[in-house]
Amino acid sequence: xxxxxxxxxxxxxxxxxxxxxxxxxxxxxxxxxxxxxxxxxxxxxxxxxxxxxxxxxxxxxxxxxxxxxxxxxxxxxxxxxxxxxxxxxxxxxxxxxxxxxxxxxxxxxxxxxxxxxxxxxxxxxxxxxxxxxxxxxxxxxxxxxxxxxxxxxxxxxxxxxxxxxxxxxxxxxxxxxxxxxxxxxxxxxxxxxxxxxxxxxxxxxxxxxxxxxxxxxxxxxxxxxxxxxxxxxxxxxxxxxxxxxxxxxxxxxxxxxxxxxxxxxxxxxxxxxxxxxxxxxxxxxxxxxxxxxxxxxxxxxxxxxxxxxxxxxxxxxxxxxxxxxxxxxxxxxx
Amino acid sequence: xxxxxxxxxxxxxxxxxxxxxxxxxxxxxxxxxxxxxxxxxxxxxxxxxxxxxxxxxxxxxxxxxxxxxxxxxxxxxxxxxxxxxxxxxxxxxxxxxxxxxxxxxxxxxxxxxxxxxxxxxxxxxxxxxxxxxxxxxxxxxxxxxxxxxxxxxxxxxxxxxxxxxxxxxxxxxxxxxxxxxxxxxxxxxxxxxxxxxxxxxxxxxxxxxxxxxxxxxxxxxxxxxxxxxxxxxxxxxxxxxxxxxxxxxxxxxxxxxxxxxxxxxxxxxxxxxxxxxxxxxxxxxxxxxxxxxxxxxxxxxxxxxxxxxxxxxxxxxxxxxxxxxxxxxxxxxx
DNA sequence: CTGTTAGCGCTTTCAC
DNA sequence: GTGAAAGCGCTAACAG
Numbered sequence: 130x131x132x133x134x135x136x137x138x139x140x141x142x143x144x145x146x147x148x149x150x151x152x153x154x155x156x157x158x159x160x161x162x163x164x165x166x167x168x169x170x171x172x173x174x175x176x177x178x179x180x181x182x183x184x185x186x187x188x189x190x191x192x193x194x195x196x197x198x199x200x201x202x203x204x205x206x207x208x209x210x211x212x213x214x215x216x217x218x219x220x221x222x223x224x225x226x227x228x229x230x231x232x233x234x235x236x237x238x239x240x241x242x243x244x245x246x247x248x249x250x251x252x253x254x255x256x257x258x259x260x261x262x263x264x265x266x267x268x269x270x271x272x273x274x275x276x277x278x279x280x281x282x283x284x285x286x287x288x289x290x291x292x293x294x295x296x297x298x299x300x301x302x303x304x305x306x307x308x309x310x311x312x313x314x315x316x317x318x319x320x321x322x323x324x325x326x327x328x329x330x331x332x333x334x335x336x337x338x339x340x341x342x343x344x345x346x347x348x349x350x351x352x353x354x355x356x357x358x359x360x361x362x363x364x365x366x367x368x369x370x371x372x373x374x375x376x377x378x379x380x381x382x383x384x385x386x387x388x389x390x391x392x393x394x395x396x397x398x399x400x401x402x403x404x405x406x407x408x409x410x411x412x413x414x415x416x417x418x419x420x421x422x423x424x425x426x427x428x429x430x431x432x433x434x435x436x437x438x439x440x441x442x443x444x445x446x447x448x449x450x451x452x453x454x455x456x457x458x459x460x461x462x463x
Numbered sequence: 464x465x466x467x468x469x470x471x472x473x474x475x476x477x478x479x480x481x482x483x484x485x486x487x488x489x490x491x492x493x494x495x496x497x498x499x500x501x502x503x504x505x506x507x508x509x510x511x512x513x514x515x516x517x518x519x520x521x522x523x524x525x526x527x528x529x530x531x532x533x534x535x536x537x538x539x540x541x542x543x544x545x546x547x548x549x550x551x552x553x554x555x556x557x558x559x560x561x562x563x564x565x566x567x568x569x570x571x572x573x574x575x576x577x578x579x580x581x582x583x584x585x586x587x588x589x590x591x592x593x594x595x596x597x598x599x600x601x602x603x604x605x606x607x608x609x610x611x612x613x614x615x616x617x618x619x620x621x622x623x624x625x626x627x628x629x630x631x632x633x634x635x636x637x638x639x640x641x642x643x644x645x646x647x648x649x650x651x652x653x654x655x656x657x658x659x660x661x662x663x664x665x666x667x668x669x670x671x672x673x674x675x676x677x678x679x680x681x682x683x684x685x686x687x688x689x690x691x692x693x694x695x696x697x698x699x700x701x702x703x704x705x706x707x708x709x710x711x712x713x714x715x716x717x718x719x720x721x722x723x724x725x726x727x728x729x730x731x732x733x734x735x736x737x738x739x740x741x742x743x744x745x746x747x748x749x750x751x752x753x754x755x756x757x758x759x760x761x762x763x764x765x766x767x768x769x770x771x772x773x774x775x776x777x778x779x780x781x782x783x784x785x786x787x788x789x790x791x792x793x794x795x796x797x
Numbered sequence: 798c799t800g801t802t803a804g805c806g807c808t809t810t811c812a813c
Numbered sequence: 814g815t816g817a818a819a820g821c822g823c824t825a826a827c828a829g
Contacts, residue, residue: 135822145824146824149823152823153824176823177821177822179821180821180822180824181824182823183822183824185823185825
């Protein structure tokens with residue numbers, strides 16, 4: 130039975146109001162302050178945040194829904210978000226959608242019912258009606274990494290299309306014209322990155338054949354299976370662009386198991402650094418996203434909304450820039 | 464302004480008690496049931512879990528403190544824990560200690576103040592006084608992966624010492640006698656795995672020199688730096704045992720950057736599968752922990768305690784078994 | 798600066 | 814099966 134504020138009251142003889150004031154940083158007579166502090170120590174008193182939340186209608190907790198907590202990409206993002214929130218005195222309620230939209234909706238309802246002060250969503254896919262779901266709760270919502278369906282919501286992300294375009298240009302500069310792309314086919318980032326890839330090739334007058342597009346799900350398995358197919362093609366492309374971390378992992382696995390090698394037999398360009406490029410041999414050439422900035426900025430944006438520092442109602446779309454991490458996985462075939 | 468139960472009351476003309484009863488699965492006249500359901504739908508009513516928690520003194524939320532959410536090892540564990548909890552209707556409040564004991568203590572207090580129904584801790588190190596901290600809150604506590612200081616608490620883990628012993632035996636069988644070990648020097652698992660390593664070698668009458676022991680912190684950096692030192696030794700050991708995932712990653716990076724290769728010049732034995740062994744070339748030989756089982760069992764254990772199915776007060780220590788994932792990173796030098 | 802009092806939204810006796 | 818009323822632990826007026 131943890132102690133309550135009533136116990137402190139009985140112990141000190143002070144009123145609830147005074148104790149509550151002290152608890153919330155108000156001014157109290159030095160002698161009373163000492164009394165209260167002693168009582169707190171002796172009784173091991175800790176504020177009941179549930180009770181406090183009920184009256185203030187604030188929980189100093191923000192909810193995060195991630196499409197997969199198993200992905201180190203999200204783990205990294207969560208780390209930076211957690212750091213930033215902790216500094217601001219906020220806690221983090223994390224839910225894992227496990228790649229399932231139904232679960233995602235349930236989780237968001239759960240978070241809403243927990244009365245989180247704000248919500249950050251790294252969605253499974255665009256178009257799960259999340260905005261709709263949150264609207265009624267009247268709390269700020271920020272999308273991270275993947276923009277919402279219609280873009281009518283605050284969002285922190287990279288310019289996926291441009292990032293893919295610049296990356297593809299590296300392959301082009303190295304003489305590649307017959308390039309395959311493995312990407313997720315349904316969610317926002319995959320679609321955009323695919324567009325950027327096509328743009329880059331169109332810019333140099335190259336039309337990519339249909340069988341060079343591998344559009345599936347965001348998973349290691351899909352990356353693996355697709356790369357296997359590519360490897361076994363009679364007219365194999367000279368390079369492959371893997372548009373996210375999981376797909377990149379899967380593709381690397383497939384090449385490692387095969388008899389061909391990179392970059393001699395096939396050039397590879399990946400997405401999302403996360404140690405991978407240092408572990409593979411040869412080091413992977415990849416697009417790297419500013420993970421730290423993404424995590425931090427999205428929390429800052431959300432907290433500004435919560436604390437009403439940002440009063441304008443126009444959705445903020447923060448587009449961060451990416452870098453290219455050089456590696457040895459691309460062969461110059463000029 | 465989300466709707467409250469009062470709005471439902473006004474809409475239906477029923478009393479709070481009846482509505483509350485319906486909400487909690489009690490029996491209500493069919494006609495009233497319909498009335499309530501309609502009102503709920505029309506008003507988009509959702510239970511305020513904060514208010515409910517205040518009166519029931521239950522939140523159907525369990526708190527998890529992990530030493531680092533950035534580690535894919537923990538991400539994987541969290542995924543399985545989340546799955547299991549969701550099935551049981553519980554939510555998950557995750558805090559990241561970011562490898563810092565001070566933060567860990569703060570996070571646990573935070574979780575306690577949030578009135579979680581139970582706590583799972585994957586601790587930064589043994590001996591952070593966590594049991595003490597939780598004792599007063601009077602909720603179940605389960606340690607995962609790393610046992611508590613004195614073992615006086617429920618715990619789900621592997622037999623680290625035996626796992627390390629068996630793994631080391633593989634190196635021995637392949638003719639290795641001069642083996643280095645890179646492990647974390649402070650936390651429970653590192654210490655135990657180091658013991659198992661020493662045991663295995665003692666069993667065959669080999670005494671390992673002091674300079675073969677690298678005991679530092681659980682990080683990629685430490686694995687990297689240590690392996691660099693090993694590579695540059697004039698009397699280099701023939702094999703290296705890396706006792707956790709991060710250290711294994713770092714060591715692989717160091718070898719990739721060097722001019723020596725594995726397993727020709729040095730044999731390697733790692734810990735924790737997690738895709739790594741499929742991405743490295745050659746495939747890493749490693750100890751694999753039953754992550755799924757660990758995540759599931761620890762949740763089951765905790766829920767049993769919470770729901771008082773387990774009334775005996777003796778601490779349960781669940782020790783799961785590990786497997787060896789074969790690879791090509793060990794050279795037979797017999 | 799301190800105390801009294803009225804709720805926050807919900808569950809839970811206890812009568813009816 | 815339903816309703817009235819009390820109260821979970823805390824904060825926030827408002828008086829003093």
